[in-house]
Amino acid sequence: MSQLYDLRVLIENKIKTDGLDAMEVKGKIGLRSGRILALISPSTPDDPDAVAKLRQAAKDVLNINA
Amino acid sequence: MKWNLIRTKVLVALAACLVLGVGGILALMYYSFVRNSQALAAESVTGAQKLFTILEAREISKMTAVSETLIMNPEVRDAFAAKDRSRLLELTAPLYPRLKSQGITNWMFHTPEPDMAVFLRLHNPAKFGDHLNRFMDKEVARTHAMVTGNELAKAGFAVRILRPVYDARGGVTGYVELGEEIGQFIHTMKNQTGDDYGLLLSKKFVDRQFWADSSAVWKRRDNWDDNPNFVVADKTTPTDNIIQFQGEVAAVPDQGKVLQWFHEGDSAFVRGIFPIRDAAGNTVGAMFVVRDISSLYMAMRHTRNVLVLVTVVALALGIFLVLTLLNRLIFRRLEHIIVVATRVVGGDYESEIRVESDDEVGQFEQLFEQFRRVFVDLLAHVPEFQEK
Secondary structure, rough: OHHHHHHHHHHHHHHHHHOOOHHHHHHHHHHHHOOOOOOOOOOOOOHHHHHHHHHHHHHHHHHHOO | EEEOOOOHHHHHHHHHHHHHHHHHHHHHHHHHHHHHHHHHHHHHHHHHHHHHHHHHHHHHHHHHHHHHHHHHHHHHHHHHHHHHHHHHHHHHHHHHHHHHHEEEEEEEOOOOOOOOOOOOOOOOOOOOOOOOOOOOHHHHHHOOOOOOEEEEOOOOOEEEEEEEEEOOOOOEEEEEEEEEEOOHHHHHHHHOOOOEEEEEEEHHHHOHHHHHHHHHHOOOOOOOOOOOOEEEHHHHEOOOOOOOOOOHHHHHOOEEEHHHHEEOOOOOEEEEEEEOOOOOEEEEEEEEEEEEEEHHHHHHHHHHHEEEHHHHHHHHHHHHHHOOOOOHHHHHHHHHHHHHHHHHHOOOOOOOOOOOOHHHHHHHHHHHHHHHHHHHHHHHHHHHHHOO
């Protein structure tokens, strides 16, 4: 399991819990981080820069500290 | 308010236009009001000057007619020729109150040159034998013709006529003089125009002691020290407040001068001044004019308010229309593109951009929709997607 994938799961859970529009929220996070969440899989290799960007995007859009 | 948005910038620009528009109209109205006030003020001074000249000519004409009748009276002529003061007084005294009621306050007979002393003063019979030595006395003795004009004397500043009296053989037996106080002109002028006036006399031509004495006689305040260069001889207002002039009377130009326009409460006024010359051509006094221009001021202010209101409403409507148009044609469509782009990245590949027209934004919508299709098609070929 990669950190990127863990973040994806965390984000999806938050969206589900809060009943948010998944497409819109994922889109915002994707645009901010430069990553399409749907393309992050458990085997996606961790890139520190990509992890930091995704983490920051999740914080900005969902206000979660991953 | 987000300052990076075009909408905010356009709104600020339009608001600036509104402020500039209203400011421009206010400035224009102010300029117009000042111009009109100046024209009205100049007209007030010129009008007052003309009215003064007309009154002066009218009174000279009246005094000329009276003196003509007087010297044609053989009894008066003979009594004066005989230098019979008592008889002359007896003949003329009954007439004096009637002339006085018509404004002729000074009436004198003078002996011929070279003595040229006052023979009889109808307005002060007990005083005679003194020598006045005025310009008009010398002029009438030199020319033996009627002399008219303003003369400042101890009896006051008056418009006078001085003419020779001839005996039956045509010899000059002396001179008769009639005069009217100029001070009373300003009350006539106020009755005719409604404006306020003040008569100023240059201190150079007025004796300080005489002024103090005459102030005591007329039971008026001795105002000698109120102004450095002139004294206020008469005015149409209870106080001297309207007199706001610090210069030299002699420096006032012949055509008069507008001094200022000012406010008092809700009323607006203009001040002006024009010179008064004596028979010798000296500027011995000046007439101060104050005209109430409140009606013009109120009309101008009303026009200004209406114009400002119309401008504000028109510009506000313009701002509303421009913003509505920009919103429909640009902002709303750009927001739609942003929403679609976001949703596509979030996984909503069915979301499409509606191309609403072929204008500039429409061309961008079309381009972005083509890009979206390429992007979705590209994703369809990514292995991670295919695995799903």
